[in-house]
Amino acid sequence: MRKTMVEKRENIRVNPPEGSYVTNQLNQQKFARIVDISASGFLLVGRNKIKSGMIFQLEVVVAGMKNAHISVGAECIWADLQTSGITFAGFHIIDISADNQAKLDEVIEQLTAH
Numbered sequence: 001m002r003k004t005m006v007e008k009r010e011n012i013r014v015n016p017p018e019g020s021y022v023t024n025q026l027n028q029q030k031f032a033r034i035v036d037i038s039a040s041g042f043l044l045v046g047r048n049k050i051k052s053g054m055i056f057q058l059e060v061v062v063a064g065m066k067n068a069h070i071s072v073g074a075e076c077i078w079a080d081l082q083t084s085g086i087t088f089a090g091f092h093i094i095d096i097s098a099d100n101q102a103k104l105d106e107v108i109e110q111l112t113a114h
Contacts, residue, residue: 011038011039011040011041011108012038012039012108012112013036013037013038013043014036014037014038014108014111014112015035015036015111016034016036016037016062016063016107016111017062017063017064017065018063019063019064020033020034020037020060020061020062020063021033021034021061021063022034022042022044022058022059022060022061023058023059023061024056024057024058025057025058025059025071026057031044031046031048031056031058032044032045032046032048032050032089033045033046034060034062035088037060037062037104037107037108038108039101039104039105039108040092040093041074041077041090041091041092041093042060042074042090042091042093043088043089043090043091044088044089044090044091045086045087045088045089046086046087046089047085047086047087048087049081049087050076050079050087050089051076051079052076052077052078052079053075053076054075054076055073055074055075055076055094056073056074056075056076056091057071057072057073058071058072058073058074058091059071059072060072060104062107062111065107065110067103067106068103068107069103070096070100070103070104070107071096071097071100072093072095072096072100072104073093073094073095073096074091074092074093074094074095075091075092075094076089076090076091077090077091077092078090
């Protein structure tokens with residue numbers, strides 16, 4: 001008998017355009033590429049050493065969209081380091097202003113419509 005995974009996400013996930021990324025706001029360095037994003041979190045892939053429980057102040061940059069620079073505080077809830085040195089990491093947004101949440105919601109709505 002196969003076990004099925006229970007979906008725990010409450011928000012729709014969308015795939016942003018190629019070239020979307022996040023920067024670390026402390027040093028303004030590109031941090032990782034965005035694989036998917038929702039109103040409450042995102043999946044990143046990159047070469048930074050990321051571990052579960054780490055907290056970052058990040059700026060989400062969605063390629064090809066006006067007004068799509070979104071500042072968030074985010075916590076890594078899981079990370080998977082591949083043998084290639086690339087890490088996939090799931091983040092939960094823990095701090096976001098009302099203005100930035102409105103921008104994020106608009107971006108997700110636009111990406112859902114495509």
